[in-house]
Amino acid sequence: MSSILESVNKRTQLVGQNRLELLLFKLNGRQRFGINVFKVKEVLQCPPLTGLPKLNPFVRGVAHIRGQTISVIDLSAATGGRPIEDTANCFIIISEYNRSVQGFLVKSVERIINMNWEAILPPPQGAGRYSYLTAVTEIEGELVEILDVEKILDEISPVKTKISQEVDEKLTIDRERHFHIMVIDDSAVARKQIIRALESLSLQIDTAKDGREALEKLKSVAAEMDNVATEIPLIISDIEMPEMDGYTLTAEIRDNPKLKDIKVVLHTSLSGVFNQAMVEKVGANDFIAKFNPDELAAAVNKHLSL
Known part of the structure; x- marks a missing residue:
């Protein structure tokens, strides 16, 4: 696991040439998910979380990491699944989307794989859990789902869209x-x-x-x-x-x-x-x-x- 965590910072500069690197992780169950390494700042064992009043129910709490207070979102609950239990034995993926830094609570983190964007396909048509997918791909015969993080974040904290x-x-x-x-x-x-x-x-x-x-x-x-x-x-x-x-x-x-x-x-x-x-x-x-x-x-x- 330490090698995965150490490699994230070293591999966040891959851009262009229609390629990307995916960090694979799991929530509850066997399904694998992926997030572009380029959006990942670091991965770490979930620290103690502090609950605050009036937090969105999908936000499990805030963590104090390297001088920052970061909201930690339960990705499983936010996409309609069961909340992740036993946070002390889970991980958080610290990422930066839309000018803000947040943590995504996941059950386990596996490895990083190099992909071509041509192998990343639009999700199948349908409702249910697929409504939170922005893409899918196949790795070693298994479907890997790439979540629409912008949709998840917009549901938790909608962005301002009106011009001043x-x-x-x-x-x-x-x-x-x-x-x-x-x-x-x-x-x-x-x-x-x-x-x-x-x-x-x-x-x-x-x-x-x-x-x-x-x-x-x-x-x-x-x-x-x-x-x-x-x-x-x-x-x-x-x-x-x-x-x-x-x-x-x-x-x-x-x-x-x-x-x-x-x-x-x-x-x-x-x-x-x-x-x-x-x-x-x-x-x-x-x-x-x-x-x-x-x-x-x-x-x-x-x-x-x-």
């Missing part, structure tokens, strides 16, 4: 033009957050759930015109997505003569640890850490007002 009046009054975008943009994110919750944040800009917004679907849609438009940017001048894309990540999508857009003029804003929960060199290498126009509606609106305004 101060920022809205400074926007210079011509709202009468009803610009057509595309929003790409594997999380349905994240897509809805972006749409709500931008609704006052009078945009036509198309969506895609991953980079491959987005590229197919863009190529379909390209079949009808020489410069797709005249129709879709801007896309807002997550980085981590099944089948094709945002870096690869951006590189594909830049390599296609009919798509290359589209402005690309990478919008990701990889706050604080993103690789600026990679953003520049693939030719993205901007990077924004999720989720701040004012910053998102300002970026859209900048790229559509040029």
Whole structure:
């Protein structure tokens, strides 16, 4: 176990080339789950937790770790399963999503595996527990489920999606033009957050759930015109997505003569640890850490007002 914990910090810089590393873990039962190592700050034995009044029922308490007070979320309970018992013999995965640090209580942590995003697939259609999945993959003949952490966090502590009046009054975008943009994110919750944040800009917004679907849609438009940017001048894309990540999508857009003029804003929960060199290498126009509606609106305004 110590080797797994020590390796997390050493392996959080893998980005680009449509690859990722998954940290495998279990909740209650035999089902394996995965989380991108790039979002993991550290893994440790669960310390004593302090209960506080009026905490969300899925938050088991707070832990004091390296000078920080971190909320610890029971991932099993938050996704409709049984609460994890005996926290002293469990682990917490310290992660950073959407500019905040939180701990995820898990039963056990297994190992790290290197994957290609093409092997990460959208979840099967259906209700129940699948509603909390953002992707699935197969490892050694077993299904590994990747949770929609943004949905879990939004249910526990919803993010603000409305642009402030101060920022809205400074926007210079011509709202009468009803610009057509595309929003790409594997999380349905994240897509809805972006749409709500931008609704006052009078945009036509198309969506895609991953980079491959987005590229197919863009190529379909390209079949009808020489410069797709005249129709879709801007896309807002997550980085981590099944089948094709945002870096690869951006590189594909830049390599296609009919798509290359589209402005690309990478919008990701990889706050604080993103690789600026990679953003520049693939030719993205901007990077924004999720989720701040004012910053998102300002970026859209900048790229559509040029």
